[in-house]
Amino acid sequence: MKKKFDASIIMVDGSFRENFHSVDFFSHQTLAPEDYELIWVEYYKQVHPELENKISRYPNARIVKLGKEGEYHSSYCFNAGIKESRGEILFVPDADVVVEGNFLEKALKEHETNSRLALYFYRKDESQTYHTDDIDLNHLKQVCALKSSNNFGGCLSVKKKWLLEINGYDQHPVFGSGFHANGLDVYTRLKNLGLHIMWHPDLFLYHPWHPLSRVTASNYKLQHLIIQHHALNLETSAFQGIDSSKNLKISDELIKKLQRKQRVNLIGVFKEKLMQLSGK
Structure with a gap:
């Protein structure tokens, strides 16, 4: 019988990450190593040699390769991690954040007092101005600032069963694609399920600056249509989730809205290209 853990950490990648410091910070915790596991899920077949070397240092860490091709889709990685996990409480952090050594222990104590908790954490960002290549917690604590008070992709901690x-x-x-609002989507459906949402007041995530740290994508508009639909209809299930038998059917009304929005997005992209070509 496979060992059960108090917690599982799920990190995802599509062969685009260049730094793997989060593995070290989440592996050096006051929580005993035998009480939690770290699962790194790679969408494609290959992983960076540096990551393989780093993971091999920690007996409670492992890599799961999905071996997929084509455009990266992080949800497949998240769901594979959920299925693979053996912890009661799951942590799903952005895979390049830095945390303090008591992060897991303090977060788990919140779950002890509330069995229906969905716990989120504020992410403080380093600006390019103060960036150093050496990832140091003390430096990040001094220079990082809160840029968004509702970054749902920073880190979620919730029971696996939810x-x-x-x-x-x-x-x-x-x-x-790598530009997604699936963190907000999951938050919306957990809220609709009736879970108790909490943003931890003093456990922070520290995010080192890197290119593409703050970007937007046209796909967000389509994603937000789906999320708004879930919110207004109090829906809890995914349209294409872990278990296909539980998938929610997409209504004709939502399909039409998505099609209209997609046409608008394409027109906007076309106009932008024309402006670039004309030099305006």
């Missing part, structure tokens, strides 16, 4: 109840992350093609 993520299974909402059928995990949505694998619908709209949520594809």
